[in-house]
Amino acid sequence: MRIRTFSTVDAQPTLPALQWDLAFHGDAVDVRGRAALAMLKAATKQQIPCGYDIRGSRTLQLNGAKTTRKELAAQLKPAQQVLLEATTLGFVELLHLLRAAHDQRVEGVDLLYVEPQEYRRDVTLDTPWIREFSLSASRRFEGVQGFVTDLSLFETRPGRFVTFLGYEGARLVQAYEQLGGLTQWRKYAIFGIPGYAPGWEINALANNVASLEQHKFDSVQYCPASAVSGAYRLLESIFSEGGGEVPMIVAPLGTKPHGIATALFLIEHASYQETSLVYDHPERSLNRSQQVRRWHLYRVKFDYR
Structure with missing residues (x-):
């Protein structure tokens, strides 16, 4: 497996000028998520919303509908240029999507990630030193x-x-x-x-x-x-x-x-x-971070030998 990284020096999205056939993304909860989705809209032919139903079926959903592993694989073709928008997608969605691309022997996958300028922190005037952050609501660990x-x-x-x-x-x-x-x-x-x-x-x-x-x-x-x-x-x-x-x-x-x-x-x-x-x-959490720091594009090439 080969992984190449392209990163900007600041908040401007000066990444390689690429176009993708297909992009998967999640919901934007902050400014950087919205900036990433705006880039997708301009650079991809087709965008598919993706989420993991943790409260119900414990399955991946595409366009809000339950999707089997076989149905997900059918979305991918070896010759496609595929982008996963990792700023808005959760870990489990990325895991399922990368596995599907690997199963379909897609040559490679690009992943976009936007760094936050600052994370939201729980702080008051009386406790400016506190290190508690309002990033997520945790759940039980499960497989x-x-x-x-x-x-x-x-x-x-x-x-x-x-x-x-x-x-x-x-x-x-x-x-x-x-x-x-x-x-x-x-x-x-x-x-x-x-x-x-x-x-x-x-x-x-x-x-x-x-x-x-x-x-x-x-x-x-x-x-x-x-x-x-x-x-x-x-x-x-x-x-x-x-x-x-x-x-x-x-x-x-x-x-x-x-x-x-x-x-x-x-x-x-x-x-x-x-x-x-x-x-x-x-x-x-909504508005968990503020603004954009840097952009990263990770280009993964699978080795099927």
């Missing part, structure tokens, strides 16, 4: 069809638990409240450092350090917050430590680029329950 591992199969063969971490420390707390059987597993935490802006990494570190100490994480590692290729290589490196013979669970609780890397990694290694996913399906 995603096709990426679930039965942990009871590995009671005598502990594996590796890897989590990308962001501002919302409560998500890791909730993961441990719900997930049992990870005590003997080797545990890795990955932070987005450098962050999108200088000093942002302090928020993620401060909001998660107590949980890392409590649950005795074996390794804390770092990867730039906007790096898909770097995060993908890091996952591959951790996986190779076990020689591919021990299970590995990934919890993408950090940045969207790290979530994209997680999805690509899972697609490559999901067979025979060697890797799996734990995820809490957060609901993004």
Whole structure:
């Protein structure tokens, strides 16, 4: 798999002048989402709204209608130029769409992501130092069809638990409240450092350090917050430590680029329950961020040899 990254130096969308046959997108909840959808409208022949029905069928929906894996695959053709608008799409939607493109042997997929200039924070005049952010409403952790591992199969063969971490420390707390059987597993935490802006990494570190100490994480590692290729290589490196013979669970609780890397990694290694996913399906808050910082275009080329 090859991943190339094109990034702007500022808020102007000066990315390669490309046109796409087909684009999938979610709902815009803030300014950067609306800016991304405006670009899609100008640069794509067909746009399809996409969402994951977490409250009902636990399936992907296209244009508001329940869609099977086969129906989704039928939307994709190997010769198409496909764009996934990752600013507005959630992690689970990206995972399903990337898997469908891989199953259909699409040569490659582009992913667009727009960084926020600033995240919304819960702060008052009395507590200007507070590091709580209004980014999402969390839900229970539960599996995603096709990426679930039965942990009871590995009671005598502990594996590796890897989590990308962001501002919302409560998500890791909730993961441990719900997930049992990870005590003997080797545990890795990955932070987005450098962050999108200088000093942002302090928020993620401060909001998660107590949980890392409590649950005795074996390794804390770092990867730039906007790096898909770097995060993908890091996952591959951790996986190779076990020689591919021990299970590995990934919890993408950090940045969207790290979530994209997680999805690509899972697609490559999901067979025979060697890797799996734990995820809490957060609901993004309205106006969770302010303005646009930078634009990124990630170009993924699959290797089918």
